[in-house]
Amino acid sequence: MEFGKEIRSEFPIFSSVGNQNLAYLDNAATTQKPKKVIDALVDFYSTSNANIGRGIYKLSMEAHQQYEDSRTTVAEFLNAKSANEIVFTKGTTEAINFIAVSYLEPNLEQGDEVLVTGMEHHSNLLPWQRACERTGAKLVVVESDEHGEVSLERMEESINSKTKFLAISHISNVLGVMNPVKEIIRKAHIHKIPVLVDGAQSVAHCKVDVQDLGADFYCLSGHKMYGPTGIGVLYINQAFQEGMLPFLVGGGVANGVEYQRITKYLPTPFCFEAGTPNLAGAVGLASAIEFLQEADMADLHKHELKLYNEMLAILEGQDNAIVYGNPANISSIVSFNIKDIHPYDIGNLLNSHNIAVRTGVHCAIPFVDSMNLLGTVRASFGLYNDLDEVHRLGDVLKQAKPGDWTRNRPNVRYLE
Template identity: 40%
Template sequence: MSHTVDIAPAPSAAEPAFDLNALREDFPVLRREVHGKPLVYFDNAATSQTPRQVIEVFNDYYSRYNANIHRGLHTLADEATAAFEGTRETVRAFINAEDSRQIIFTRGTTEAINLVVNSWGRTNLGPGDEVLISMLEHHSNIVPWQLLARELGFAIKVIPVDADGALDMMAYRTLLNERTQLVAVNHVSNALGTINPVAEIATLAHEVGAKILVDGAQAAPHQTVDVQAIDADFYAFSGHKVYGPTGVGVLYGKRELLEAMPPWQGGGEMISTVSFEAGTTFAAIPHKFEAGTPAIADVIALGRALDWVQGVGLEAIGDWEQTLLSYATQQVREIDGLRILGTAPHKAGVLSFVVDGAHSQDIGLLIDQLGVAIRTGHHCAQPLLHHFGVDATCRASFAAYNTVEEIDTFVASLKRVIDMVR
């Protein structure tokens, strides 16, 4: 679901489609104070907070059925395996994949992209080939391709953005050609919040025979993801941005691609047979790509997080975040010398800005003293920020549990801090 940002009057009576107060009770961290002030947490694009239902998974797992999975025959191993594989099915349903075997567990979006780079990319790319990467990408969808290009000799072409931070689709069409082998693009920009038309991008890529890898880290927490409707060849997202634990993520791939790809890492679980004489044969997907003991409790907790999100409703979450984004955008636009970066018509709940005469790091450090947590820096998107002529921005990003009152606190604190540093 895409959203258009309309700047509306202050939504003093606005309420989400869910019980916001009850939802906030699910998050223990929201009850703490920082520097004697109630915490206002607006750093959700980096890491969302975790509800108690997810936190409880760890106590339950390590207290009742801590065991390695797949290979054991005892009760604890059976229970752990069932819970772990249950999450695979939960993820399949969450992104509407055809088959749970298309779901590979990784340490996060970064490792998922590196898996594609080092397995599919290393097998299919070479001199004369081209990979298209958008200007909007996180470093995790740039650097691995650069490393491989340096080794294999293929070219990387950059899809530009317009002045609002929207992808230049005309330029994209021009860049596509018979040499294009893959398009790597994020679904939602972590630095600007821009929502990319990934289904259209995929259609155009497929018309020239190219594959598409979608970084969905910033989309999965905010809108319904349907990998079949997108026709994504690969889709990746992280647990810690969708109310789950750190250190776990997902790679989805089309079955025929995954089956043709060689393993990236070797070890236990990913084998069928091992012999010094005959060599090694590999397990079927997804286990071919899951060497070693995985983060078992974390994967189970990811499943619980996705259940929690589905229980609240992704459409309701996205609609509420749009209300917050619209109100916050309206409020900060009234601050003299403040410039918003990223004004594309379709945005997720990310507000990135710079202030004349004030360094973003100073703003971030001082506003923290008032209990407000925002992100400052280049957001692992240096090429994009340099395109807009800045080295760093302040970024406020919203989640289901945030409130209009917190935005008022943020704006008041921001004005106070700006007066201090100017």
């Protein structure tokens, strides 16, 4: 697969009115969708739509089959042992909340500890914070070092006999640094501590093998890997499924129901998907996986690293630019500031040149606070970006001057 400009033709948004010249560098927020994925959604609704599980007619059975085939595609993509380990969710946020409520809260007691890193997205922080509040457990935060990284040693030092759970992002959405999750999981398992990995930022950039990582729970969002919004995945290692209560209950989770008897739930994953699932979303996600599999992940990594290195060289050559994170451990996100200019003014300036980046605190306020920053400008790459776009970004940054935010609200944040 040819990355960059070549592949952009497969993404209809880049030929739509007003977007032909768009440099879309906000892929960590969401990716654009290839025609293949859009077609899969349209095809599903045009030819296969029916509710699943309970229909005994042909269309329902076909829709059911497509949904279950999508589960198998996800299982193979993540190298799960079985498709039964794959639960479809709305996205990473819902998957993490699921585990916090259904697995962790019932297993936490006053005085227990839950370990997270200091770089987590609010979606991998607030569910654990709330589980601790509800149970009297303590949230322990392992802070990053001056390069924005969390070392294996720091994680290990924070583990003790009270530690009952560990949650960590695979790749940080703020700085793009990759955590040594495989090694951290190994250490945690020595102490019998289950580990959840937030894979929202990794699946579109590196090969993920849940068995090789040893993850107990792995979460991802379809929309960050060229798939549809509203569909995500919670991988639950078989060993943790026994006895775990559903996050939601309702249609599709039980066979026999009586008023005064506790309901017996169906086996996983069905008991964890109450209500009508996002059928087209699952089919679209499978299509996005097929699209990604046509790309060699090692080549894609090289492509994104090339863009990252070029962007880094441009910023390092600009006196007033400050880049965050350890460049040796980043490939698809550049987080930076231009001295004395508010990140929103940089975002507005870039927008006026049809360049889309994210500015602000990236749903990670404690992490940005720990760096003593108002926010950062974040450019994040995907397979359709190219060096021309990086150069365009660099050229605009050279013209950057203080704007309204810097002048009128220099110390004010805007959005989460």
